[in-house]
Amino acid sequence: MATTLQDIDGDTLRAWMVQYITTVLDLPEGKLDTSESFTTYGLDSVEAVVMAGVMEEEFRVPVDPMQFFEHHTIDDFVQTYAKPSEQPLTGEKIG
Amino acid sequence: MHPDLSLVVVCYEMARELPRTLISLSPAYQRGVSSGNYEVIVVDNGSAEPPEAKQFADLGLTLRVLRCSSGSPSPVIALNEGLAAARGNVVGAWIDGARLASPGLLHAATMAASLHPRPIVATTNYQLGFQRQHLSAAEGYDREREDELLRSIGWPGDGYRLFEVATPEMKDPPFGPMLESNALFMPKSLWNELGGYDPAFTEPGGGMANPDTLARACALPATQLIRVTGEGTFHQIHGGMTTSSAALALRTLDQGSRFYLRLRGQPLKPVRKLGWVFDASKNAILSSDGPSEAVMGAGGR
Numbered sequence: 514m515a516t517t518l519q520d521i522d523g524d525t526l527r528a529w530m531v532q533y534i535t536t537v538l539d540l541p542e543g544k545l546d547t548s549e550s551f552t553t554y555g556l557d558s559v560e561a562v563v564m565a566g567v568m569e570e571e572f573r574v575p576v577d578p579m580q581f582f583e584h585h586t587i588d589d590f591v592q593t594y595a596k597p598s599e600q601p602l603t604g605e606k607i608g
Numbered sequence: 609m610h611p612d613l614s615l616v617v618v619c620y621e622m623a624r625e626l627p628r629t630l631i632s633l634s635p636a637y638q639r640g641v642s643s644g645n646y647e648v649i650v651v652d653n654g655s656a657e658p659p660e661a662k663q664f665a666d667l668g669l670t671l672r673v674l675r676c677s678s679g680s681p682s683p684v685i686a687l688n689e690g691l692a693a694a695r696g697n698v699v700g701a702w703i704d705g706a707r708l709a710s711p712g713l714l715h716a717a718t719m720a721a722s723l724h725p726r727p728i729v730a731t732t733n734y735q736l737g738f739q740r741q742h743l744s745a746a747e748g749y750d751r752e753r754e755d756e757l758l759r760s761i762g763w764p765g766d767g768y769r770l771f772e773v774a775t776p777e778m779k780d781p782p783f784g785p786m787l788e789s790n791a792l793f794m795p796k797s798l799w800n801e802l803g804g805y806d807p808a809f810t811e812p813g814g815g816m817a818n819p820d821t822l823a824r825a826c827a828l829p830a831t832q833l834i835r836v837t838g839e840g841t842f843h844q845i846h847g848g849m850t851t852s853s854a855a856l857a858l859r860t861l862d863q864g865s866r867f868y869l870r871l872r873g874q875p876l877k878p879v880r881k882l883g884w885v886f887d888a889s890k891n892a893i894l895s896s897d898g899p900s901e902a903v904m905g906a907g908g909r
Contacts, residue, residue, distance in 0.1 A: 537877045557779060559787060560877065562858060563865040567875050570866060578858075 515574050523598035527591045529571065533564060534587075547587040558582075611670065613646035613718055614696030614796075618683040619705030620653040624751060625844045627664070629702075631764050632709040634667040640715030640888075643668050650705065651676050651690040653683055681812035688804040691796075698729075700793040701805075703818050704848065707733075707790055707841040711767040716839045716888035717793040723886065723893070724832040726798060728825045730789035730879075731836045732781040734774040735843040735851065742850060742857035754845055770842045778878075782835040782885060783895065785878035788818040791841045794825060801828060808871055813849035815864035816876055826879055833883030837894065 515521055531545050538554055545554070551561065558578075565578040584590040615633060619626045630650075635643040647670040652658040654676065661673045674693060676686035683703055691699060698721045700714075713731060720729045736754055737744045761769035778784045794802070802825055809817035826833050845851060849860045865876040885895040 533875070537875055539880060555785065555880075557785065557878075559861060562861050563876050566862050566866045567869055570869060578862075 515572055518572070518574050518576065518594040519596055521572055521574065521595050523591045523595040526572075526595040527587060527598075529568075530564075530587045530590070533567065537564070545587075550585040551581055552585065611645055611647045611696045613641075613698050613700065613714060613793075614694035615646065615648045615700045615702055615714075616687060616690030616694055617648060617650045617702040617705045618653055618686045618690065619650060619655065619659065620683070621655045622705050622846060623655075623657065623659075625706035625846050626650070626659055628758075628764075628844065629705050629708055630664050630667055630669065630671070632711075632767060633714070634669055636668060637711055637764055637767060638709070638714045639711045641718065643670060645718075646670065646714060647672065647694075647696060649674060649690045649693055651686040653686040654679065680810055682807075682810045682814045682817065684805040684807050684809050684814050684817050688807070691799050691804045694796060694799075697795060698793055699796050699799055700729075700791055701799075701821075702791055702841075703814060704790055704843065706844045706846045706848065708736075708763075708770060708844065709767070709791070709841055710770060710839045712888055713791065713836070713839040713841070716836045716886065717791070719888050719891065720834045720836055720884075720886040721793055721795065723834065723884070726828070726831040727794065728798070728822075728828075728831050728833045728883075729793035729836060729886075730782070730786060730822065730833060731791045731793075732786070732840045733777040733788070733790050733843065734770070734781075734840045735777060736770070736774050736845070738773070739775055740777070740851075741843065741845050742852065742854045745845065745851070745853055749845065751845060771840070774840075774842050776840075781840070782837045783882065785880050786822070786835070787876075787878040788822055790818065790843075792818075792822060792825070798825070798828065798831070806871075809867075811849075811860075811864060811867070813860065815860070816868040819876060819878070820868065820872070822879060823877075826881065826883075833879065833881060835883055835885045837885050837887050838889055 561581040562578045565576040568576045584593045650673045678685040717729050721727045735741045809815045850857045868876040882897045884893045
């Protein structure tokens with residue numbers, strides 16, 4: 514059982530964040546650039562707090578909203594906190 | 609005879625703030641409305657010394673003061689009791705009685721509501737002071753400083769000067785993502801259809817009840833979101849759940865959004881749909897993501 518974000522597979526976390534942000538921001542599927550900052554998408558501080566809570570509920574690991582401000586792209590966040598995946602992360606578009 | 613507009617204002621321990629709020633809603637302050645056209649219903653949610661209507665007799669308001677005896681720290685039941693008592697064709701919900709109105713707010717809301725058969729009229733939230741109060745409180749912003757701030761603009765002489773000393777709660781008001789509106793207006797029939805505020809939100813302050821109400825209202829079929837520009841409500845600091853300190857604001861949002869997730873099965877999110885943006889000073893819809901007849905509708909009435 515995972516106890517920190519470092520126990521979560523990077524690809525799994527990345528896919529979850531892409532899906533979450535796409536849904537919350539009503540973005541077209543496959544249009545989210547994971548190398549862009551959260552603020553570029555329009556995700557504000559309130560939504561960062563909400564996302565941290567939902568992420569905690571989903572993965573049962575502690576998430577501090579400040580982590581999204583310190584590492585403010587999906588790629589950076591996943592690379593910093595999650596368990597490395599076998600394939601290297603890139604800034605390519607999903608989908 | 610029913611008034612055109614009812615306002616439901618909920619208060620709890622607001623002996624300092626409520627009198628100012630009611631001044632800002634009075635016919636002497638509000639422009640474009642007359643006292644006979646609207647009523648104000650204050651619902652006290654359990655204050656040790658609840659306000660009485662006679663305290664405000666000199667304001668010229670059509671005013672009723674109700675007392676909610678639910679004992680809940682959430683304002684939701686009080687709001688719903690006020691909504692049930694409202695007689696106006698259009699009803700505005702004022703979840704926080706510590707909010708001052710700008711002088712054209714009631715006129716703008718009334719006009720905006722007349723533009724569509726199923727309007728959701730949302731006004732934007734501001735907080736007094738030069739940054740959000742959960743931040744400024746840590747730097748010494750308190751009731752005394754706020755009193756001085758209001759004196760500095762000669763309030764209530766020109767209520768529009770509130771904009772000079774306030775900070776918006778949303779980005780790019782009123783166009784940006786809107787989490788909530790603390791003066792939300794709908795026809796009484798729409799409030800009934802919505803079922804008012806959801807009593808599941810029992811937390812102090814109501815948690816995410818207000819964002820939930822806006823989201824559910826916008827999801828009702830064939831409704832039209834109308835954002836009002838050039839007017840707003842202005843929060844006086846009073847020990848509220850999201851304005852007293854950064855830590856309390858964060859905890860309230862964190863816990864509230866988790867509760868919302870469990871209740872609704874989806875994450876809390878602001879309303880991003882623009883709807884119509886109505887400027888009462890121009891009697892015009894400035895922006896619209898809806899059909900073009902909407903724009904024609906404003907100028908033609």
